[in-house]
Amino acid sequence: MWHHVPVPKQVDHHQRRTLIADAxxxxxxxxxxxxxxxxxVAAEAGVTSGMVQHYFRSKDEMMTFAMEVIREKVAVRLTADAPGGDAxxxxxxxRLLVQLLPLDEARRTEGRVALAFLAYAAGRPEIGAAVRTDNARLQLLVADHLRAAQAAGQVxxxxxxxxxxxxxxxxxxxxGMQALSGDCSPETALAVFDAQLDLLFGRSA
Incomplete structure (x- = not known):
């Protein structure tokens, strides 16, 4: 008679790392x-410190992965919020840049973490490089969109x-920083941003 051998449960490591990053x-x-x-972080995630150490050897690694999770969430929102093909x-x-404004609780949390990460990375060149890379990629993407808008006669x-x-x-x-610090409301921040887009593009937001 064959004995039932339990199959080890498959562990979704990315899911666990994301759980820890969310915490x-x-x-x-x-x-x-x-x-x-x-x-x-272990207490907030409801897991043991040993599990956190299994996935992240240091605070630097946790902070860097948390920023990767934020990027993934922004990408998901952008895909869901993408305008029609004739827009x-x-x-x-x-739509791309508005994702950086703290217009809802998710973006407020992400914004506060991003600011904390920037301050944390300021004296750590090895992780600060990731911030510079992200900024450069965003600027290149926006510039590419602006060139396409020029070709279409939109700017x-x-x-x-x-x-x-x-x-x-x-x-x-x-x-975004002003809205997070309370210098202005998120609605005011959006209105100011749209006004600048009007000046730049000659359009109504």
Whole structure:
């Protein structure tokens, strides 16, 4: 007679790492990045410190992965919120950059974690490089959209896409910081951003 041999349960390692990263984001958003530790994150995630250490050898690794999770979530929202195929290219730019404004609780949490990560990475060149890479990719993507908008006659022909992309990303990041710090409401931040898009594109948001 054959004996039943239990099949080991398959572990979704990415799911576990994401669970831990989500816990890290809650700790960082509610108590600040200085409260992020293997012990605090484990308690927030409802797992053991040993499990956290199994997936992340250091706080740097946890922080870096948390930012990767945020990027994935933004990408999912962008896909879900993508305008129709006949939408102006300028609308793609707006939908992309508006994701950086804290207009709902998810984006407020992500924004607070991103700010905490920036401060944390400032004195750590090895993880700060990831921030610079992300910024460069975003600016290149926006610049590519602006070139496409120029080709479609949707923005001024004399617009310099690279400079405009840097200006727009700096604007939305600054407005996001002001909204997160309480200097202005998220609605005001969005209105200011749309007004600048009107000036740049000559369009109504």
């Amino acid at each position: 890290l984001m809650r700790v960082a958003a509610e108590r600040g990045v200085e409260a992020v530790s293997l012990r605090h 102006p290219v300028t609308e793609l730019v707006r 001024r022909a004399d617009l310099e896409p690279a400079h405009a992309a840097r200006a727009l990303t700096a604007l939305v990041e600054g407005l």
